[in-house]
Amino acid sequence: MASSESLVTENASKTYSGIPKAEFLEDVDSYMASAEETAESALKKLDEQHNKYKFMEYNLNTKKNRLKSQIPDIKKSLDIISHLQAKKSSSEAMETRFLLSDQVFARARVPPTDKVCLWLGANVMLEYNIDDAEALLRKNQEAATKSLKQVEEELSYITEQTTTLEVNMARVYNWDVKKRRHNEQSSKSS
Amino acid sequence: MASKKQSQEQVIAGFQELRQQQRQIVGKVSDIEMDMKEHELVIETLKEVDENRRCFRLVGGVLVERTVKDVLPALVNNKEQMGKVVENLNKSLEQKGLEINKYRETHNLKIKGEESKEPEKQGHGQDTSKAGGVLVAKNS
Amino acid sequence: MSQQIDISQLPISQLNALAQQFGEEIEFFSNSLNQLKLAQNKYVESQESLNKVSPQSKDKEILVPLTSSMYVPGQLSDVDSVLIDIGTGYYVDMSVDNAKDYFKRRIDFLTKQMEKIQPILQEKYKMKQITTEILQLKIQQQMQAQGVAPKT
């Protein structure tokens, strides 16, 4: 079987943040003629491409979920920081019930403080002034929100490509049905 | 025939085992690389701040209170170690690839649906791993 | 195992579907088993962390987790009771011992759930195995019938 260009990578130059574009199959007849494809092999190629998009989609969804849990956590941190800011010059300790572990809240006294510690990652926590902490958190919040937006755009782009591929598959399939039908009829009439 | 069939299954199982190992190495490499990126970011952050600032490091469930100047070298060292591990893993990945190819040649294995195109592209070994039946042992 | 007789009468396509169905069921049950196990681990963790809420820890210096990424220095102010989230928006003050009992109950509850699933899963594994065996046998037979059996 002659190996030919894949249906979707013909125009590999058109990409969206590294995601290849799936070309719409305008003219099935001429494509099938020029590419020397059988319907089966063409469908298989499309299906493989489809799987690749699904794989990318899966990865992006993981990223999206991570960001989606990160953003509220940052927001919570900012909320609490505003309380600490209000309290830092007071003489009274803050009484809290903190989440000790799943479903368990223990009581703690937090003396007025202008320092908090933030996990940076890599098992490292660094002490910050409240104001610096707030600035850092805001920066991270912005970055995470932006990143989430981008991931969402990429995901919808992938959905778009997947749809195109699905339409292509349907068209090749229908083309094949039509051809078979035609062959049957011509053999009947002969 | 029963014995022949058995050995075919064994060949395929052996092949899948190898692929599984390959995937495991790939997974490990990408895990460590993510960790390295995280280290890189933290190192950059710590470089920017006062070296006497309070800084904690979590060592296996125990949090140790130190200063930036104590933690920073430890992190840099950690990252270097990880780099070495990745290097080694990449080497064994290469070897695993060779091993797989050799295995395929000696047992005359082909991946179904691969007849007409180049070998599997990297990073997309997924579909070949699904259940049995994807692999076809050629012995005619 | 009366079903076995039925199974051996089925055509290949149905056997295939059946094997697939068992596979899906196995996946479903192992998933729920895993989820139960995860939930149980959380309870065990909570139970263990309560061990450290003891009179010796009163007023101990701690780093208070304000969120999962932010901590602040403080002191443990109450080592006699904790607040437990019992679900659906209800919270109860419990003595540490009662709280431990609560988690023990939850852990036992999940153990029972898992013990219910385990035999079902085992049975499904068995059924899948039997089906696959018969399926392979049938395929062999068919191949022989078509004369495409590989040379011995």
Add this chain to the structure above:
Amino acid sequence: MASSKAQQQLPVDLELKKAFQELQSKMIATQQQLKISDAQIETLKRAIQRNVLVEKEIERLPENTRVYEGVGRMFMLAQIPEVKNTLEMKNKAAESKIKNIEGTKVYLERNMKESEDSLRELIISKQGRG
């Protein structure tokens, strides 16, 4: 192929077939159990190893270093000897768990062997009769 055909044509000894099947499913179950046990031992051993490393790391710290033990999500200030003590206790607990699991493994293996033996005996007794 000859063997499989022959088997089918002969009247199958139902008792033997049943015993075979039972042994097989038992074997699968046992092997799974053994695998799980091995995995558990492996995790415990790794945990012990990690604790030993942590202990070494902590020993190297300046004496007055403030260390905190993780309790749930909170960290509680502790003395270095205290932390070492906790780690050692954990290791002891893990070791006794490993012993327990190894005990069950021995039991499982013996049980398995007994089933195999009884099946072998069954076959011999059948052959004697046949």
Add this chain to the structure above:
Amino acid sequence: MMDSELQKKLSSELEKYQSLQKEHQKYVKARQVLDGQLSENKLVKEELDRLEVAANVYRMIGPVLVKQEVTEAKENVQKRIDYISGEVTRHEGLIKDVDKKQDAMKEALQKLQSQYQQMQQKAAKS
């Protein structure tokens, strides 16, 4: 063409059948959710039943923990349990209805399908 009528009917019936299937799935899913809620509420009720009358029970309203009498909390949860149980029964009824409709349709569909096949065979022969 003769069979195009039949074909249309077949596809429209098939569509109806599929929408029934979707409905079925929807109800089953809803019942699963309800089942989960029911068992959770039952567990909560069990815990509340263990408490002494003087115990401190709070309910989370918005972002505030509001103290509630144990008896009141128990009553509330019982009410929820009753409501959810009712919903479960209702959904079971709905599922049964759809089941019945599906069974009825299945037969009709099979008939149509075999008719269609016969038609095609005839067409092929002629």
Add this chain to the structure above:
Amino acid sequence: MMAYGSPHTSVRGHEGQGKVMELMYEMEMAAEDILTDKQQIIDLDRKRQKTREAIRVLSKDHKSDKHWVCVGNMFLKLPAARTKTVLNEDFNKLDGEINSLRTNLKQKVNKLRDLEMKEDIKGFNLTPLSKSDLQHIDNYF
């Protein structure tokens, strides 16, 4: 993002297919956007109601001078007066968010309607793929 087409236009040549697909995609995106906004409004509204309920309950409660207020993963013990302020702030913030979402939503709905109108004039119907597939097969039979 140009070359799109629906399966049943293929037999009639491919003029303007890309446009149609583009429009369809745009419409889908707009509709999805509206749905997410609606869901968000519902969620926020539920939160708002809860906050209102809390305000009401606390205003009746004169026994306790302090309350446990949930902030993130933890509860802070706040004086009644401060609790009230926090709740009112929350309420107003939620109110504002809901209102701005609603205003935007109106515009979005209008835009979608515009898009749909164009479709109507051209006479393309938005049938799901499975249906059009069937029709397509029909045509050949």
